[in-house]
Amino acid sequence: MLKQDIKKPKNIFRSPKMRSDNLKAWFGSHEALNEISLSIPTFHVTAIIGPSGCGKSTFIRCLNRMHEVVPGTRIQGNVYLDEVDIYGSSINPVNLRKRVGMVFQKPNPFPTMSIRDNVLAGLRLQGMKTYDSDEVVEKALVRAALWDEVKDILKRPGLSLSGGQQQRLCIARALALEPEVLLMDEPCSALDPIASAKIEELIHELRGKYTVVIVTHNMQQAARVSDVTAFFYMGKLVEFDYTEKIFTNPKYKKTEEYVTGRFG
């Protein structure tokens, strides 16, 4: 799917995979998000950009209810996954997180586990038996573009890999659960340019199969990998549009100033 193709059916926002409605979030008394309403198009890559502390990480952590894991936090408003409110009283966040996977800023493979066990960690954490799971392991590692590099060393510790490989292992770990949405919180910020390029390539391949939301500091990266881009500033959503539009012809002055590097 090329970028030109997705522009034709004019509104990819019409049936979004996820949607936030007047979402507010706090750390203690500090308001990190202020009334964010945003639709995340199905099977597309959504980039979230903005200066440090603008709330972009907080926003995606609200999408899989990881925000509330930190003591002293709270939210208001709604977030929908396939039009079901994920903050509804009948929703178990543990089940939600199986459908909405997450990759963190710093690669965090489990240090006591082998490469193979890291891939299966999600299944085991959910109490599933994993005797006969070679297929799961291979599929997840292939999708994370790591299989060829590790297929002969699956028993080695996850930490023995390079930083970039570790991050792809974390992506494989998330993909092994067959999530529908993959949230990535600055997945390349701890990696060198070559490793970053590999992750970007991988994100391209995930497009069309998963709904991806990526937070990034790197505007070139956002321009390269995403279909739509949201610009956050001081906890507010300033502008949300096709990536091309945001980077070439943004509606607001603040957006233009940020994407042209005048602040940030």
Added chain:
Amino acid sequence: MNQELFLSSQVDLKAARSLKERLIKALFFFCAAVSILTTLGIVGILIFETWNFFGKVSFKQFFGDTQWTPLFAQKHFGVWALISGTALTSFVSIVTALPLGLLAAIYLSEFASKRIRSFIKPSLEVLAGIPTVIYGYFALTFVTPCLQKIIPGLAGFNALGAGIVMGIMILPIIASLSEDAIYAVPPSLKEGAYALGGNRLATIFRVVLPSSFSGIGAAAILGISRAVGETMIVVIAAGQQPNFTLDPRVAVETMTAYIVQVSLGDTPTGTLEYQTIFAVGMTLFIFTLALNLGAHHLRRNVLKGSL
């Protein structure tokens, strides 16, 4: 010329300071050396007296026998009777303390609210501050009578009661060191587990505890080491009969208890009976040294972060 004066006075100042600094440094070195010299002195005496002991009693008599009667006419020097007593009481204590301490550590680090924490932590420290002689009475006059109601045939002096109370004594060490180990697990690992759909318990048992294994192992070993070297509780509550047994219901004598028994009696210095306590002391020292080195090794791994 003014400048010259200024320079020379500065040089003098420097010299004075360096002399003072050297003196202070020497003082500090002396203080540090005292502890090392003391250790060397103790080890030296242990080795010397043990050497004398083995001049009269063979290795085979010491390690190849299970009867310990050096104070009787019919002398036997089978140290295994004392080692078994020590091993038995220590085993009971660690079996008591490890599950309790570990669960307490998990509760404190993962579940307890700040208010409960601020209450439980100092309580554990109070437990650590109770004189062991009081633990001894507690074992003899409270725990053993209670156990006797459940376990028929439990002797008045026994390894079980003493071991359980020793377990309570080492509980604070185990809980506190395990909590440190659990606390040292990076939050990013926990977040990773939550993000994979792990609930709290699964996260603790599959990610947090395995990652803090070294630290918990070190806590257990240090706890055992304390139990092996503990004296007062076993002297009071475990009896002073060197039985070669693994039955916790009967009286046993530990290595420490034997040393107390001889030290309190009227054994003349220089005799063979007197020298036995150094041979036993040496054995005890080797045990605790090995345990402490093991724990040190594990803890170094924790500090280095290579789990």
